[in-house]
Amino acid sequence: MPSLIDIRRxxxxxxxxxxITKAMKMVSAAKLRRAQDRVVASRPYAALxxxxxxxVAAAVAADEQEGxxxxxxxxxxxxxxxxxxxxxxGLAGAFNTNLIKSAQHFAAERGGAAVTLELIGRKGxxxxxxRAVKISGDxxxxxxxxxxxxxxxxxxxxxxxxxxxxxxxxxxxFNEFKSVASxxxxxxxxxxxxxxxxxxxVDYIFEQPPAEMLDDLLPRYVETxxxxxxxxxxxxxxxxxxxxxDAATSNAADMIExxxxxxxxxxxxxxxxxxxxxxxxxxxxE
Numbered sequence: 001m002p003s004l005i006d007i008r009r010x011x012x013x014x015x016x017x018x019x020i021t022k023a024m025k026m027v028s029a030a031k032l033r034r035a036q037d038r039v040v041a042s043r044p045y046a047a048l049x050x051x052x053x054x055x056v057a058a059a060v061a062a063d064e065q066e067g068x069x070x071x072x073x074x075x076x077x078x079x080x081x082x083x084x085x086x087x088x089x090g091l092a093g094a095f096n097t098n099l100i101k102s103a104q105h106f107a108a109e110r111g112g113a114a115v116t117l118e119l120i121g122r123k124g125x126x127x128x129x130x131r132a133v134k135i136s137g138d139x140x141x142x143x144x145x146x147x148x149x150x151x152x153x154x155x156x157x158x159x160x161x162x163x164x165x166x167x168x169x170x171x172x173x174f175n176e177f178k179s180v181a182s183x184x185x186x187x188x189x190x191x192x193x194x195x196x197x198x199x200x201x202v203d204y205i206f207e208q209p210p211a212e213m214l215d216d217l218l219p220r221y222v223e224t225x226x227x228x229x230x231x232x233x234x235x236x237x238x239x240x241x242x243x244x245x246d247a248a249t250s251n252a253a254d255m256i257e258x259x260x261x262x263x264x265x266x267x268x269x270x271x272x273x274x275x276x277x278x279x280x281x282x283x284x285x286e
Contacts, residue, residue, distance in 0.1 A: 002266075053193075071191060075168040081116050091244060116167065117136065171188065171190065173185070174230075190226075
């Protein structure tokens with residue numbers, strides 16, 4: 001049976017851990033608010049950009065004299081670039097584990113294709129650099145302060161590889177933010193770009209040729225999707241960490257309660273034993 005000092009020491013250790021988890025929950029809650037605002041602000045822009053691109057692409061398709069944009073070229077997917085967005089830190093429940101497992105499942109499903117990984121986040125990099133996989137690059141620290149310029153550089157690199165036919169498709173794998181309690185692992189094909197088809201074509205008057213507009217808008221669309229994926233991932237990470245730290249704080253409180261109850265029982269047993277010894281000694285002295 002452990003001594004009272006050992007039990008008190010353990011209770012003190014659990015209380016210190018509880019303070020840490022409670023502080024981490026509060027920090028993630030504050031960061032989540034900003035990250036959530038960033039996600040909510042980026043979604044309408046991305047949706048409207050896809051709609052505009054659909055209109056422009058329809059106008060370009062109607063003109064038989066115009067050539068196809070290289071970012072729309074469809075080829076057999078023999079070489080795939082998978083951009084995996086994970087977190088730089090842990091203590092977020094199954095956030096990173098689900099993403100890594102999904103990346104492995106993605107590669108296994110396309111066994112006949114050569115899958116190259118572009119890794120954003122320390123957890124994904126640390127896991128896959130110890131495995132026999134092809135990695136085109138890794139980026140660390142982007143989630144601390146998500147910036148459009150950082151993700152745009154990665155997007156331009158992917159577009160250049162696609163134009164040069166080094167790869168046949170580009171996929172994004174990230175956690176999409178749904179709510180504080182729900183994050184969905186999402187796989188989205190970015191290249192060749194999938195543009196919405198217009199059910200009822202609209203006769204627009206374009207100031208410049210639609211093909212030139214498409215050439216300008218498509219790279220911006222790809223860059224926006226990369227930035228949106230990072231923003232969604234950051235918000236999902238803070239939500240997952242907040243949920244995990246809340247559960248850890250509750251578990252610590254339960255453990256403190258059980259240890260306190262056990263300590264009281266040990267102390268009561270010790271007191272009872274001392275009383276018995278005193279009474280026995282007094283009885284023997286009579």
